[in-house]
Amino acid sequence: MRHVIHALLLLVALMPIAARASALHDAVGAASLSRVEELIASGEAIDTKDSLGRTPLLLATELNHIEIARALIVAGADVNAKDSKLDSPYLYAGAEGRLDILKLTLEHGADLRSTNRYGGTALIPAAERGHVEVVRTLIAAGVDVDHVNKLGWTALLEAILLSNGGPAHQEIVRQLIAAGASLNLADREGVTPLRHAQNKDFQPIAAMLLEAGAR
Known part of the structure; x- marks a missing residue:
């Protein structure tokens, strides 16, 4: 029993x-x-x-x-x-x-200030995963576009580093630039969004960043 x-x-x-x-x-x-x-x-x-x-x-x-x-x-x-x-x-x-x-x-x-287990706001994974309308909505809601997560990455960095550089991510980068994201905020190794875009041969993204004044 x-x-x-x-x-x-x-x-x-x-x-x-x-x-x-x-x-x-x-x-x-x-x-x-x-x-x-x-x-x-x-x-x-x-x-x-x-x-x-x-x-x-x-x-x-x-x-x-x-x-x-x-x-x-x-x-x-x-x-x-x-x-x-x-x-x-x-x-x-x-x-x-x-x-x-x-x-x-x-x-x-x-x-809007709450963060996930990686220390990121809702905007950062949305930018990484190419959710264009979500990014637009979060920017309009007032989420901090320059928040840095535990990996040392912003939404702009993740939209470049962890993407394929395609149309969705190009549009997200465009939105982040328009929202005033810091274009030269580098990762922990000192590599800027522009340098990452150039290293990955994401030419449309690199061109947008250069036009907006990135270094």
């Missing part, structure tokens, strides 16, 4: 994360807006966290369930609540290009 109990306890410990989360997490995972609304109306704790530290809103953001995210945010879910990886609905939406949810978080108290 003791062995059976031990086996059952082990099985519970190995159950999927969703099984150890709240009913609201389960409803989000099932993409059931009606169930989410029902649970909100019944007074279910809206910012409870699962075993990864995710709130239902963060899970909805990860799954890109826009209307569910809207319902949770309108009901007062914390758009800045971080999980064990230091992601929040706002930061995750920015990094992963979830534009609709990002806009909702900005309308409901997103902390």
Whole structure:
């Protein structure tokens, strides 16, 4: 009997994360807006966290369930609540290009100064990953375009260093220049955005930087 109990306890410990989360997490995972609304109306704790530290809103953001995210945010879910990886609905939406949810978080108290586990704002990974409209939205919202993360990189540096230099990243560099990003803010090795662009043979980006006065 003791062995059976031990086996059952082990099985519970190995159950999927969703099984150890709240009913609201389960409803989000099932993409059931009606169930989410029902649970909100019944007074279910809206910012409870699962075993990864995710709130239902963060899970909805990860799954890109826009209307569910809207319902949770309108009901007062914390758009800045971080999980064990230091992601929040706002930061995750920015990094992963979830534009609709990002806009909702900005309308409901997103902390523009909050940073992810790399010490970067939402703008930096958005610039790296080529999310043009997200970058535009974050710049308009007032995110610091010259914030430096733990790697010593700004959004402008990441848009060059970690990209393929294609049209999306060219447009992002154009936006950052227009927003007044510091063109000569170098990385920890003293290499400037212009030098990185030249080293990678990103000619359109290098030309933009030179025209804007980069050195």
